[in-house]
Amino acid sequence: LVSCTKRTKTPKSELAVCRYVLLLAELEAHQDAWPFLRPVKLKSVPGYKKIIKKPMDFFTIKEKLINNMYLNQENFVIDVNLVFDNCQKFNEDDSEIGRAGHRMKRFFDKRWTELLH
Numbered sequence: 001l002v003s004c005t006k007r008t009k010t011p012k013s014e015l016a017v018c019r020y021v022l023l024l025a026e027l028e029a030h031q032d033a034w035p036f037l038r039p040v041k042l043k044s045v046p047g048y049k050k051i052i053k054k055p056m057d058f059f060t061i062k063e064k065l066i067n068n069m070y071l072n073q074e075n076f077v078i079d080v081n082l083v084f085d086n087c088q089k090f091n092e093d094d095s096e097i098g099r100a101g102h103r104m105k106r107f108f109d110k111r112w113t114e115l116l117h
């Protein structure tokens with residue numbers, strides 16, 4: 001993984017990876033992150049496997065980040081939004097996990113915009 005703490009000038013793409021690492025750490029530390037920290041256990045959540053075609057979670061995103069699988073920033077945002085879109089598809093808005101998903105999405109959108117400027 002790039003050294004995010006190195007003070008020398010790093011190429012644009014390495015700065016982007018640092019932005020993702022920082023943002024992902026903030027998502028994982030959020031109090032409403034608990035439903036999204038690990039892959040949903042397909043055996044213990046009835047219907048999830050059938051309804052959600054592309055499961056995604058913060059831990060999987062971190063793995064992909066560490067294995068340098070995000071060639072451009074769009075793919076990182078696509079996976080983060082997949083977490084929230086899956087959540088909205090599977091959970092009622094007025095449910096514990098549904099509300100957590102909306103709060104996490106609002107938080108992400110705000111921080112992503114702030115980090116871009």
Ligand SMILES: Cn1cc(C(=O)NCCN2CCCC2)ccc1=O
Nearest residue numbers: 034035036040045086087090091097
């Ligand atoms: C995102 N999402 C997550 C779940 C879920 O059950 N997550 C496990 C929550 N664990 C319980 C103890 C520790 C964390 C179900 C539906 C869904 O859309």
